[in-house]
Amino acid sequence: MGIKERKERHKEDLRQRILDAAKVLFLKEGYEATSIRKIASAIEFSPTTIYLYYKDKNDIIYTLQKEGFKVLRTKFSALTNVDDPFERLKAMGRTYLQFSIENREFYELMFIMKEPLEYLQKVCGIEAEQWDDGVEAFNFLVYTIAECQRAGYFKGHDTKMFSLLVWSTVHGLSTLNMHGHITHVVEKQLIELKDGAQILDAAFDSYIKFLEQIKG
């Protein structure tokens, strides 16, 4: 029935429609629950049709990953008009944390899950495009840190290494939060504080206060 009705509808952009269906499923239910059969049923096609447009499931997931990196890069490039480098650094951190909260599944895809990474290595080697957005984001961080150093912050530290450490801290906060460890630590009264949403902000504020202190 469904198969018959959609036949008179447009059948172009099928590749995109597959991706859209996959995205909806993925963002709502996560990687595991996003099965080829569910995607197929969402677009009213047979499961095997999907293999005419994507090599395999990881190919789809990898394409979504690219999208995630693009979104993050876009959010970052909106911060280029923040002149003060330290303020920009703060804004970048908040943007990153916010992204990890609002786009949790994307974040896992981009930085945690091994599936898209494995696909990437097998198919593309090391030269892959989606990472360009990631690389650009990292370079933006390095550039900002360098500017901060010119303004008197973080003196005597290797710029790129320091950037990596800043990324680590924010990434660590994101993932500890995403996986419930921060909430847990609060619930066990190891840290006395308000609710889970606020503690992340408080932790980041502490971090900024901490960074601010590293003047020459």
Add this chain to the structure above:
Amino acid sequence: MGIKERKERHKEDLRQRILDAAKVLFLKEGYEATSIRKIASAIEFSPTTIYLYYKDKNDIIYTLQKEGFKVLRTKFSALTNVDDPFERLKAMGRTYLQFSIENREFYELMFIMKEPLEYLQKVCGIEAEQWDDGVEAFNFLVYTIAECQRAGYFKGHDTKMFSLLVWSTVHGLSTLNMHGHITHVVEKQLIELKDGAQILDAAFDSYIKFLEQIKG
């Protein structure tokens, strides 16, 4: 055949043997590849037998997680005899990073994977024992930071919040490394350095140098 031969062998400690088989599989192949059927075949029992000893797959994985936390706690408690608090903090960081490298699958189980956490919330509520080891580890960190502060480090920072930030940084380094992002950043020549094993050490050294600077 196998089923008949093992019958005259001891059939006690089966729960433990299941766990051992699961552990071998899990540490070698990871969570996905550790199927109930493979575990069963390793101990020469029918797959359904396992359900007589464990509620489900996540029950097994959760039991392994407990073991992981115990191992880490043991490694940490070996550092209690380091008197200088800052030296102890450094040792803890190195121990943590080393643990994430040498016990990668354990680490993912303990801090990243959602499966054992979900099991835990459904079955045990919030009061769970394995976390006690984790909580103890965190408290050990808080204690060490507090001692550092008494020695003049990290003045004016909330002890527990600062501990969380230190954990975040080291956890961030671990996970970025585990998931290939640090190697990637190096390969893209974003950071000029030796091989992937050494850059993690270099990054940690930078972090220590950074922390050392935060004197009163």
Add this chain to the structure above:
DNA sequence: TTGTAAATATTAACAGTGTTAACTATGTTT
């Protein structure tokens, strides 16, 4: 318009997965 080749989509199937229900031995207790 018809015939043929290419593109596109489908069904059937394989080899797996976690998990449950029903059944069969085995050993213990009355």
Add this chain to the structure above:
DNA sequence: AAACATAGTTAACACTGTTAATATTTACAA
């Protein structure tokens, strides 16, 4: 010996990703 609980089994369900073979539709030349 009869009843019962325990331990282990087989069979099955409802899934999964993926491939091969088959059918259908489209495009294009005669």
